Amino acid sequence: MEIKSDTTQGGWSSFLMNRSDILVASSVIMILLVMIMPIPAVLLDFFLAMNISLSIIVLLVAFYTLKPLQFAVFPGMLLILTLFRLSLNVASTRLILSEGYAGNLIEAFGSFVVQGNFVIGIIIFAVLIIINFVVITKGASRIAEVSARFTLDAMPGKQMAIDADLSAGLISDDEAKARREEIARESDFYGAMDGASKFVRGDVIAGLLITFINIIGGLIVGSVQQGMPIGDAAAQYTLLTVGDGLVSQIPALLISTGSGIIVTRAASEGSLSFEITTQLFGNPKVISLAAVFILIMGLIPGMPFIPFMIFAGGLFYHANKKSRRDELEIIEEQEKIDQDGQPEEKVEQYLLMDTLELEIGYSLIPLVDPDQGGDLLDRMSSLRKQMAIELGMLVPPIRIRDNVQLKSNHYTIKMRGILQGEGELLPEYHLVLLPENLQADIKGVKTKDPAYGMDAVWVSNSNRAEAEKYGLSIIKAGAVITTHMIEVIKRNADKLLDRQMVKTLVDNLKESAPAVVEELVPNKMSYGELQKILKRLLKEGIPIRDMNTILETVADYHSKTQNPDVLTEYVRAALAETITRTYRDGENSVTTAVLESSLEGHLISQAQQGNLHPGTLGFTPETVEKLYMSATRVCDKMSATGHKPIILTSPVLRPALYDFLVSVIPDVVVLSYNDLTIDTQIHKFGAIELSQEHESQHEPALT
Known part of the structure; x- marks a missing residue:
C-alpha cells in the first residue's frame, strides 16, 4: 500500500527522472514513428507546443550558463531536437496535403501572425531564414570551428602548465587530475559543437526545401486532384505551409541563438545578464x-x-x-579607514606569519613585474621545484613584497619574521664572481656575492664581453636573489619541515606505497616522531626524497628502538648510496679526516657508558678547547686544498660528534662507516688528536 501511495502522490516525476535512459530512448523512437506514421492534428498541436517549449528552455539555459562545459550535453541534444523538428515537418506536410488542415497552432500562425496573407507570410518566412542561416548559424558555426581548433592547439600548453604546478607543489594530484579531465572535456565539447553546428545549418536548409515542396505540392493537390481554382488552392495550402514553416523556424531560431550564446561564453566569467548590465x-x-x-x-x-x-x-x-x-x-x-590612514583589518591577521618572505627596495620592483621584463616570480616557482627534486621537501610559498624602509637596491630574506640573509643588487647589471687568485682588471662596481661571500663585481652590458673572455661566471640580478634564497632554504631546511608538511609527504607516498604507510603512521609512530628523524637528515644535508626507503627502514627497526637518533643512523645506512654519491669524487673515493685512534677509543667507551654528552663529549673545558682547535685546523686545511671538511668516525660517535663540532665549524660533514658503500675508496687527509701531555693532565676527568 505504501509503494502505491508514493507513486500516486507525486512519485511519477521521481520515477521518470530515475528512468531517464528509458525516457530518452523512447523519445527518439517516437520521433522516428512520427515520420512514418500519420498522427492526428490534435497530437501534432501537442508536439509543436512541446517543440517551442523545449526551444525556449534551451535558450534560457544557455543564457544563464556560466561556462560552456556546464551545458556539455548541448551538442548531442541539438541532434535530437533537430530530428524532432524535422519529424514534425514531415507530419505536418502529410496533414496539409492530405486533409488541408494541420491543427490549430499552424492555422493560428497562418492566419493571425501573417494576417491571412500568404505573400506576407512568405516574406516573413524568408526573412527568418536569412536571419537564422546567414547571421546566427553562420557565425556560431565559425566560432565553434575556431574554438575547436584553438582548444586543440592549446591542449599541450595547458597540460604542461598543470604538470609544472603539480611539480612545484601548487596543486595536489587530485586537482591536477580534475584539471586534466576538464581540459579533455573542453576539447571534446568544442569538437562536438563544431560538428553539431552543421545540424543547425542543415535544418535551416531542410526547412526551406520542405516549405518550397509543400507549396508546389499544395498547388498540385488543390488544383489537379480536388479541382480547386488555382488562386484558392494557393491561398489555402500556401497559407498553411507558411504557417507550418513559421512554427518550425521560430524554435530553430531559438536553438540557433542558444548555440551561439554557448560557443561565445568562453571569455565570460559570470552570468550573461550580469556582465551585460555591469559592462555596458x-x-x-x-x-x-x-x-x-x-x-x-x-x-x-x-x-x-x-x-x-x-x-x-x-x-x-x-x-x-x-x-x-x-x-x-x-x-x-x-x-572603514582608521585614524592612521590604513584600512581596518582583523586583529587575527597579525597573528599569521609568512614562512618565507622576500622584501625588496623600490628599485628592484621591475625584477618582479612581468610587464617590465621581470622573471623573479618564475624563478621562485622553479626554485620550489628544484628544492623538491634536491631535498625531497615542499618549500612553502614565498611572499614577495616591497618595503619602502629598505634602501632602493636592497633586499632581505626572512623566515617566520627572522632575518636570514640580505644583499644589494644593481638591476641593470650582471654579477661576475672573481676567483681568489685571478689577476684581471674588470671594470665595474666591486662587491661581495651575497650568497657565498665571494669577491665579485657588477658589470654593465658594455663590459660583459670583458668578463666573458676570462671564462667567469656571469649572473643576472634575479638569479642572484634566487641563488641566495636557495642557500637560505638549504641552511634552514630542517626548520621549514613542520608536521603538516610531513603529513603531506606521507600522504603523497601513500598513493604508491600504502602498505608501509598504513603499518607505520600513525599506528606505530606519530607524525611528530617521524618529523624528528626527517629534520635530523635535512639538518645534515641528506635529502628525504626517497621516503619509501626511509619509512621502510624506520618500520623495520622501530620495534627495537624508539630513539630518533638511533633510527636516524639506521636510515642513513639505508641511504648509503645517496650519501656516497653526494661526497665522492670522480675516482669513487672520499677524502676524510679521522679521529686519532686513542681519542676515538676513549669516546666509544664513554658512549657505551652513557657519558657522551653532545655539548662537551664528557671532556673538561680545557680539553674541549683543545679539541676544537685541532678539528678547526684540520678542516681549514681540507677547505684550503679544495676538499669538503668531512670527518669519518664510528656510527656510535657520529651524531654526538656532529652536534659537538657544528657550532664551531658550520660546514662540517660527519660521516660514519655505515654511510659509505663498501666499494668506496677512503683517502685519509689527517687526524684530529689531542697531545699526550694534555691527555695525561686530564685523564681523571676523562674517566
Whole structure:
C-alpha cells in the first residue's frame, strides 16, 4: 500500500527522472514513428507546443550558463531536437496535403501572425531564414570551428602548465587530475559543437526545401486532384505551409541563438545578464555622454522627439543613480579607514606569519613585474621545484613584497619574521664572481656575492664581453636573489619541515606505497616522531626524497628502538648510496679526516657508558678547547686544498660528534662507516688528536 501511495502522490516525476535512459530512448523512437506514421492534428498541436517549449528552455539555459562545459550535453541534444523538428515537418506536410488542415497552432500562425496573407507570410518566412542561416548559424558555426581548433592547439600548453604546478607543489594530484579531465572535456565539447553546428545549418536548409515542396505540392493537390481554382488552392495550402514553416523556424531560431550564446561564453566569467548590465551600463560618464547624443538626435527636424526623449531621460536617470551609488561605496570604504590612514583589518591577521618572505627596495620592483621584463616570480616557482627534486621537501610559498624602509637596491630574506640573509643588487647589471687568485682588471662596481661571500663585481652590458673572455661566471640580478634564497632554504631546511608538511609527504607516498604507510603512521609512530628523524637528515644535508626507503627502514627497526637518533643512523645506512654519491669524487673515493685512534677509543667507551654528552663529549673545558682547535685546523686545511671538511668516525660517535663540532665549524660533514658503500675508496687527509701531555693532565676527568 505504501509503494502505491508514493507513486500516486507525486512519485511519477521521481520515477521518470530515475528512468531517464528509458525516457530518452523512447523519445527518439517516437520521433522516428512520427515520420512514418500519420498522427492526428490534435497530437501534432501537442508536439509543436512541446517543440517551442523545449526551444525556449534551451535558450534560457544557455543564457544563464556560466561556462560552456556546464551545458556539455548541448551538442548531442541539438541532434535530437533537430530530428524532432524535422519529424514534425514531415507530419505536418502529410496533414496539409492530405486533409488541408494541420491543427490549430499552424492555422493560428497562418492566419493571425501573417494576417491571412500568404505573400506576407512568405516574406516573413524568408526573412527568418536569412536571419537564422546567414547571421546566427553562420557565425556560431565559425566560432565553434575556431574554438575547436584553438582548444586543440592549446591542449599541450595547458597540460604542461598543470604538470609544472603539480611539480612545484601548487596543486595536489587530485586537482591536477580534475584539471586534466576538464581540459579533455573542453576539447571534446568544442569538437562536438563544431560538428553539431552543421545540424543547425542543415535544418535551416531542410526547412526551406520542405516549405518550397509543400507549396508546389499544395498547388498540385488543390488544383489537379480536388479541382480547386488555382488562386484558392494557393491561398489555402500556401497559407498553411507558411504557417507550418513559421512554427518550425521560430524554435530553430531559438536553438540557433542558444548555440551561439554557448560557443561565445568562453571569455565570460559570470552570468550573461550580469556582465551585460555591469559592462555596458557600468560607467556613468559613458551613459551620460550617450544620453546627450541621443537627445541631440531627437532634436533634429523630422525626428520623433518623444521616443528619443524617453530613452535619453532614462539613461540620464540611470547614470545619476549609478554615480551616487559609486560615491556611497567610496564613502563607505573611507569610513572603514582608521585614524592612521590604513584600512581596518582583523586583529587575527597579525597573528599569521609568512614562512618565507622576500622584501625588496623600490628599485628592484621591475625584477618582479612581468610587464617590465621581470622573471623573479618564475624563478621562485622553479626554485620550489628544484628544492623538491634536491631535498625531497615542499618549500612553502614565498611572499614577495616591497618595503619602502629598505634602501632602493636592497633586499632581505626572512623566515617566520627572522632575518636570514640580505644583499644589494644593481638591476641593470650582471654579477661576475672573481676567483681568489685571478689577476684581471674588470671594470665595474666591486662587491661581495651575497650568497657565498665571494669577491665579485657588477658589470654593465658594455663590459660583459670583458668578463666573458676570462671564462667567469656571469649572473643576472634575479638569479642572484634566487641563488641566495636557495642557500637560505638549504641552511634552514630542517626548520621549514613542520608536521603538516610531513603529513603531506606521507600522504603523497601513500598513493604508491600504502602498505608501509598504513603499518607505520600513525599506528606505530606519530607524525611528530617521524618529523624528528626527517629534520635530523635535512639538518645534515641528506635529502628525504626517497621516503619509501626511509619509512621502510624506520618500520623495520622501530620495534627495537624508539630513539630518533638511533633510527636516524639506521636510515642513513639505508641511504648509503645517496650519501656516497653526494661526497665522492670522480675516482669513487672520499677524502676524510679521522679521529686519532686513542681519542676515538676513549669516546666509544664513554658512549657505551652513557657519558657522551653532545655539548662537551664528557671532556673538561680545557680539553674541549683543545679539541676544537685541532678539528678547526684540520678542516681549514681540507677547505684550503679544495676538499669538503668531512670527518669519518664510528656510527656510535657520529651524531654526538656532529652536534659537538657544528657550532664551531658550520660546514662540517660527519660521516660514519655505515654511510659509505663498501666499494668506496677512503683517502685519509689527517687526524684530529689531542697531545699526550694534555691527555695525561686530564685523564681523571676523562674517566
